Amino acid sequence: MSELRTRTYVAYGAGDFANNLVFSMQGMFLLIYYTNVVGLDPARVGFMFLAVRILGALADLVAGRLVDITTYRWGRFRPYLVFASLPLLLISVATFSVPGFGGNQTFQYGYAWVTYALLGVLYSLVNIPYGSLATAMTQEPVERAKLGIWRSLGPTISMIGLVIVVSPQITRLGANPDALQSFLTATTLVFTVIGYSAFVWCFAECREQVSRPHRTVTVRETLATLRSNRPLVILCISDMVFLTGAFGVQAAQAYYAAYVLGDSSSMIWMIVATSVAAFLGVPIMPRVVRRIGKKGTYYVGAVRRIAVGVWMFLMPTTLVVVYASFFVMGIFQNFGMALAFVFQADTVEYGEWKNGVRTEGTTYAIYSFFRKIAQAVAGAATGYALAFGGFVVKAPRQAESALVTIRGIVGLGPAVFALLGGALFLAYPLTDTRYRESWPTFAPGTRPTKWQGDTPAEEVGRRTERNDKRVVFPMLWISVWMARSAEEARAGRGAVSVGSRSDFDHLRGSGRSSRDSLVDSARFT
Numbered sequence: 001m002s003e004l005r006t007r008t009y010v011a012y013g014a015g016d017f018a019n020n021l022v023f024s025m026q027g028m029f030l031l032i033y034y035t036n037v038v039g040l041d042p043a044r045v046g047f048m049f050l051a052v053r054i055l056g057a058l059a060d061l062v063a064g065r066l067v068d069i070t071t072y073r074w075g076r077f078r079p080y081l082v083f084a085s086l087p088l089l090l091i092s093v094a095t096f097s098v099p100g101f102g103g104n105q106t107f108q109y110g111y112a113w114v115t116y117a118l119l120g121v122l123y124s125l126v127n128i129p130y131g132s133l134a135t136a137m138t139q140e141p142v143e144r145a146k147l148g149i150w151r152s153l154g155p156t157i158s159m160i161g162l163v164i165v166v167s168p169q170i171t172r173l174g175a176n177p178d179a180l181q182s183f184l185t186a187t188t189l190v191f192t193v194i195g196y197s198a199f200v201w202c203f204a205e206c207r208e209q210v211s212r213p214h215r216t217v218t219v220r221e222t223l224a225t226l227r228s229n230r231p232l233v234i235l236c237i238s239d240m241v242f243l244t245g246a247f248g249v250q251a252a253q254a255y256y257a258a259y260v261l262g263d264s265s266s267m268i269w270m271i272v273a274t275s276v277a278a279f280l281g282v283p284i285m286p287r288v289v290r291r292i293g294k295k296g297t298y299y300v301g302a303v304r305r306i307a308v309g310v311w312m313f314l315m316p317t318t319l320v321v322v323y324a325s326f327f328v329m330g331i332f333q334n335f336g337m338a339l340a341f342v343f344q345a346d347t348v349e350y351g352e353w354k355n356g357v358r359t360e361g362t363t364y365a366i367y368s369f370f371r372k373i374a375q376a377v378a379g380a381a382t383g384y385a386l387a388f389g390g391f392v393v394k395a396p397r398q399a400e401s402a403l404v405t406i407r408g409i410v411g412l413g414p415a416v417f418a419l420l421g422g423a424l425f426l427a428y429p430l431t432d433t434r435y436r437e438s439w440p441t442f443a444p445g446t447r448p449t450k451w452q453g454d455t456p457a458e459e460v461g462r463r464t465e466r467n468d469k470r471v472v473f474p475m476l477w478i479s480v481w482m483a484r485s486a487e488e489a490r491a492g493r494g495a496v497s498v499g500s501r502s503d504f505d506h507l508r509g510s511g512r513s514s515r516d517s518l519v520d521s522a523r524f525t
Contacts (some may be wrong), residue, residue: 004143009150011205015130016154018198021191022092024159032254035393037177038098046383053376056120057369063128064365075208080129085199088122089192095119096184132364135348136208144342145289152338156275163271171264228354232347234428236370239340242421245414247378252409259398273323274330281334293431294339301335302422309415346430
């Protein structure tokens with residue numbers, strides 16, 4: 001298996017750049033397009049977002065199943081980047097081109113439902129194979145971390161382009177909805193050309209190097225992927241909670257810029273600030289991962305994301321303060337969002353070891369299903385919150401209650417969801433050390449017969465990781481300590497990992513004593 005080159009990382013990131021010319025466009029601007037250009041009610045749009053995004057989440061499962069039972073001359077995943085991406089980009093044009101229908105809003109709502117539903121289904125047919133592709137490119141943890149980081153840069157670049165092109169026009173053409181409609185239709189057509197070129201580049205440069213004997217995966221084996229893959233379940237639920245807050249920010253940023261700051265073009269600098277932060281993470285994050293592991297790096301970002309969210313709700317609306325706060329938020333939020341894809345790739349290996357079946361498509365589809373649920377909940381909650389806060393459609397200014405609601409969506413919401421998601425993720429057992437110890441030592445579908453033990457370097461790494469985590473996230477540490485205090489007292493050791501023992505006791509073999517097993521279970525992983 002050849003080492004991945006820089007141009008491969010860049011091309012892989014280009015795939016998600018193209019994805020987000022659709023995904024981020026609708027995430028950042030579709031709600032404000034429906035309310036301020038088409039004139040639809042935010043509460044009804046919120047319900048549509050909830051229903052259609054749940055449909056899109058179900059489409060992810062179907063797409064994952066399709067990927068796992070089919071193969072082509074170019075591989076299992078890459079062909080979708082060429083053949084399904086063009087219809088996706090074209091339906092994005094249609095989504096942002098709602099006809100007037102002579103002022104008949106019933107027809108407008110119907111058109112919005114149909115086009116948005118098709119957008120979700122086609123997005124699944126592109127994004128599921130794209131996300132699954134990383135598991136077939138490499139099995140090296142550091143290379144996978146780099147793929148995750150470069151993947152996070154794709155959306156970053158696309159969002160910068162989107163806000164530079166679209167955001168100023170929301171203010172400049174806000175009083176002329178027809179002119180804004182023409183602009184959005186032309187813009188999405190240009191994005192179609194750019195996006196398809198990026199998909200073709202990703203197809204050409206990214207190769208499926210992790211080969212497995214292909215056979216048709218049964219429905220029972222597909223269901224077993226979720227039932228028996230405990231790390232995947234923990235990752236999906238915790239990330240769903242975490243991303244609900246992040247997607248809420250994405251949906252509300254245009255409103256924050258237009259009504260709280262008073263100028264839609266300020267959204268450009270908000271996105272630039274978070275994007276520059278993401279770029280800075282490219283050289284930094286792999287070093288942090290090597291130092292304290294992926295899970296420790298995740299919590300470095302999560303705990304600080306909580307603090308930044310509370311501050312962003314309370315901060316003054318001075319532009320320098322706002323931009324600086326979005327910059328800091330981008331650094332720590334990207335720690336969690338970039339690494340989530342890396343964790344998902346690791347769960348594919350775990351599922352293969354557990355069941356003897358490699359289901360990249362289904363595993364990623366299950367993970368993407370929960371991400372879509374997060375987006376559905378965030379979009380619906382944003383629409384309902386705006387309506388509850390007294391937001392008035394097409395009004396040039398909003399009441400104070402609406403402004404407080406917008407600030408809460410951008411600040412407090414992500415803080416609360418990051419806290420809850422981080423607490424749930426404590427139970428995730430696949431640390432880097434355990435991954436290296438386990439997967440290289442046996443073939444897919446088999447189990448090791450003897451536990452090899454820790455080398456001195458691995459023991460130092462574990463101890464360092466454990467101590468760092470105790471300093472980095474004391475709030476979450478306390479909750480674990482209280483819940484497991486009785487077991488700590490019996491063991492006479494430090495805090496106990498939630499859920500780490502049951503999944504890995506069988507790896508230790510019969511030569512390990514019960515005391516050794518208890519000591520291992522007390523390690524904070």
